[in-house]
Amino acid sequence: MHELSICDAIVDSTRQRADGRRVTQVTVRIGHLRQVVPDALQFGWEILTDTTELKGCELVIEQVPATVACRECHVETTLDMPILCCSACGSFEVTLLTGEEFLLVSMDLAEVGA
Amino acid sequence: MGRFHLHADGTEHHHDHEHHEHHHDDGDHAHTHDVGDHSGYVETGTVRVDILENLLSENDRVADGNGYALDAAGVRAVNLMSSPGAGKTTLLKRTLNHIGGSVRIGILEGDIATSLDADELEGAGATAISVVNTSAGFGGECHLDAVMVRSGLSRLPLGDLELVIIENVGNLVCPAEFRVGEHAKAMVYAITEGEEKPFKYPVMFRAAEVVVVNKIDLLPHLDFDLDKFLSNLRDVNPGAHVIQASARTGQGVDEWCSWLTG
Numbered sequence: 372m373h374e375l376s377i378c379d380a381i382v383d384s385t386r387q388r389a390d391g392r393r394v395t396q397v398t399v400r401i402g403h404l405r406q407v408v409p410d411a412l413q414f415g416w417e418i419l420t421d422t423t424e425l426k427g428c429e430l431v432i433e434q435v436p437a438t439v440a441c442r443e444c445h446v447e448t449t450l451d452m453p454i455l456c457c458s459a460c461g462s463f464e465v466t467l468l469t470g471e472e473f474l475l476v477s478m479d480l481a482e483v484g485a
Numbered sequence: 486m487g488r489f490h491l492h493a494d495g496t497e498h499h500h501d502h503e504h505h506e507h508h509h510d511d512g513d514h515a516h517t518h519d520v521g522d523h524s525g526y527v528e529t530g531t532v533r534v535d536i537l538e539n540l541l542s543e544n545d546r547v548a549d550g551n552g553y554a555l556d557a558a559g560v561r562a563v564n565l566m567s568s569p570g571a572g573k574t575t576l577l578k579r580t581l582n583h584i585g586g587s588v589r590i591g592i593l594e595g596d597i598a599t600s601l602d603a604d605e606l607e608g609a610g611a612t613a614i615s616v617v618n619t620s621a622g623f624g625g626e627c628h629l630d631a632v633m634v635r636s637g638l639s640r641l642p643l644g645d646l647e648l649v650i651i652e653n654v655g656n657l658v659c660p661a662e663f664r665v666g667e668h669a670k671a672m673v674y675a676i677t678e679g680e681e682k683p684f685k686y687p688v689m690f691r692a693a694e695v696v697v698v699n700k701i702d703l704l705p706h707l708d709f710d711l712d713k714f715l716s717n718l719r720d721v722n723p724g725a726h727v728i729q730a731s732a733r734t735g736q737g738v739d740e741w742c743s744w745l746t747g
Contacts, residue, residue, distance in 0.1 A: 373628055373659035380541055388536070395531050399540060406658050406688040453687035454720040463723060473540050479531040
């Protein structure tokens with residue numbers, strides 16, 4: 372259940388950056404090779420923000436499939452399993468392109484007109 | 486980068502439109518600056534602020550600090566991870582008996598609660614032992630993070646040590662995501678856990694530089710297919726250094742200690 376710790380980090384980082392301004396949405400990007408359960412992350416987010424000024428702020432989780440480029444057949448394929456091999460020719464000579472993302476991407480601040 | 490491309494606060498906000506070259510990657514956040522009551526504090530839309538920073542960047546900053554402290558003291562640190570009961574503590578005890586006389590080793594014991602593992606290691610040959618109970622943090626963390634390790638390291642005499650072994654909380658999921666400032670990650674896997682584990686816990690198996698395949702003395706008594714496990718491990722982590730060992734009999738402990746002090 373490290374999703375709660377990850378959420379804690381997101382909440383801290385967001386509050387620091389927002390510095391009191393209202394945040395309506397926080398976007399994170401997480402690759403499929405990360406062992407993070409989106410539902411658990413959402414659940415943790417609701418619990419941890421509930422008692423803060425971030426209450427009601429939406430957490431958007433962009434999930435990124437794991438893809439590899441084969442150095443032998445030069446085809447780019449998406450992985451179904453965390454096995455680093457080419458889905459086209461079966462070679463293990465692959466370079467990981469995406470799937471390890473673990474980013475706080477952006478936050479949306481409410482604009483206040485004066 | 487649009488980081489901190491922010492309006493300092495509502496009162497200082499001037500409504501000239503040049504000011505609104507935000508990083509809107511989609512059309513969901515249309516502005517409505519030309520409408521509404523501009524005399525009060527009215528939310529007129531949203532500003533997207535790009536951040537693009539690792540989710541655990543704060544943890545990583547502290548981990549880097551731990552790494553500098555270890556490097557400055559000339560100490561190598563190994564983060565030892567496994568599921569509960571795979572044999573980390575028994576292997577550590579063997580390790581201390583084996584090289585504790587010639588290498589000055591500090592142990593950082595991570596446990597959700599109790600000091601039972603540290604008690605077990607007491608007198609086995611460690612120069613110093615530091616216990617970190619993760620329950621002091623967030624109701625019993627399932628892993629050690631960099632802040633906990635920083636606290637544990639502060640109670641070790643780094644200047645007197647050559648090697649620090651960080652015994653992480655027994656868990657195959659969470660510890661793998663948290664860098665703590667270690668030079669290498671190692672894992673203990675017991676053959677009683679089943680051949681499919683690399684696929685179920687790929688993050689951990691991929692993170693480990695060395696995998697100690699423990700309880701190998703039980704091989705004749707189990708239906709465990711060692712070749713299949715090794716092939717599964719290679720699929721997930723082709724570069725892993727594998728050491729077949731038994732912390733109970735001492736098999737493979739020499740090889741483990743050589744890697745450890747490498």
